[in-house]
Amino acid sequence: MDPFRITSTKVLTLVTVIDKQNQRILLGYKKRGFGAHLWNGFGGKVEPGETPKEGAIRELEEEAGITVHPDKLQKTGLLLFLFENDTVGLETHVYKAYEYEGEIRECDEMRPQWFDFADIPYSQMWPDDETWLPLTLKGQDPFFGRICLKRRPLTESASLENGVSGLNPSSSTASSGSTTSTAASAGNLSTTMTNTSFTADQPSNGPFEIFDYHLEHSLPSAPHEIALDGTVASYEN
Numbered sequence: 461m462d463p464f465r466i467t468s469t470k471v472l473t474l475v476t477v478i479d480k481q482n483q484r485i486l487l488g489y490k491k492r493g494f495g496a497h498l499w500n501g502f503g504g505k506v507e508p509g510e511t512p513k514e515g516a517i518r519e520l521e522e523e524a525g526i527t528v529h530p531d532k533l534q535k536t537g538l539l540l541f542l543f544e545n546d547t548v549g550l551e552t553h554v555y556k557a558y559e560y561e562g563e564i565r566e567c568d569e570m571r572p573q574w575f576d577f578a579d580i581p582y583s584q585m586w587p588d589d590e591t592w593l594p595l596t597l598k599g600q601d602p603f604f605g606r607i608c609l610k611r612r613p614l615t616e617s618a619s620l621e622n623g624v625s626g627l628n629p630s631s632s633t634a635s636s637g638s639t640t641s642t643a644a645s646a647g648n649l650s651t652t653m654t655n656t657s658f659t660a661d662q663p664s665n666g667p668f669e670i671f672d673y674h675l676e677h678s679l680p681s682a683p684h685e686i687a688l689d690g691t692v693a694s695y696e697n
């Protein structure tokens with residue numbers, strides 16, 4: 461049995477705010493919950509009745525205190541995160557924004573901070589961020605990614621007192637529908653990596669490591685192209 465086979469997905473969002481003029485991005489330090497103690501973009505679960513874009517705007521407001529007009533929120537990617545021996549995949553709609561309104565503020569879940577493009581703290585981020593965030597920053601988007609993660613060996617993750625907590629974000633937005641295993645059509649980028657290992661002296665980016673990933677420069681044109689023995693909710697550009 462394929463340990464990365466999924467039967468359903470939860471729909472999540474992730475927003476990168478980019479200050480082009482000063483060549484920096486806004487990240488948030490996650491204080492609790494899924495991905496705690498890692499720096500990440502802003503986002504969360506899409507709520508029932510919301511489109512992914514609406515959910516992304518809401519989460520950005522909740523977590524960073526700022527508002528982005530829907531026309532200014534650009535789709536930069538669609539990432540399917542698969543965890544070993546977990547049949548629920550995370551369908552993550554990734555956006556970027558160059559403009560926002562309001563004052564950036566900290567909340568009980570996230571502590572926002574600007575990072576120069578040259579100083580992005582990848583070693584304290586989800587390990588997959590390093591694979592796709594540079595594409596966003598270089599404008600090599602939109603992209604589609606299928607990223608398989610597995611737990612680090614216990615000895616390593618056991619020592620991570622501040623590791624990522626929890627595997628499954630609780631969500632009521634799991635979708636249902638057809639299942640196919642057709643990957644998106646090939647774009648001009650195709651990257652595959654297998655069994656990445658992390659050395660013990662590397663700073664931690666959580667208890668998961670990348671087992672394998674595939675990224676390409678094309679968004680699936682239809683939901684059935686996204687699913688891999690799983691299901692995908694409404695798809696929007």
Ligand SMILES: CNc1ncnc2c1ncn2[C@@H]1O[C@H](COP(=O)(O)OP(=O)(O)OP(=O)(O)O)[C@@H](O)[C@H]1O
Nearest residue numbers: 472473474493494495502503504505541552586629
């Ligand atoms: C596996 N590799 C990953 N790489 C990069 N980012 C990842 C990720 N896996 C999840 N994420 C992001 O982590 C946030 C979790 O959101 P999460 O806190 O669970 O949602 P939400 O705020 O709705 O939760 P509450 O129920 O309010 O706590 C959300 O932005 C989601 O896109």
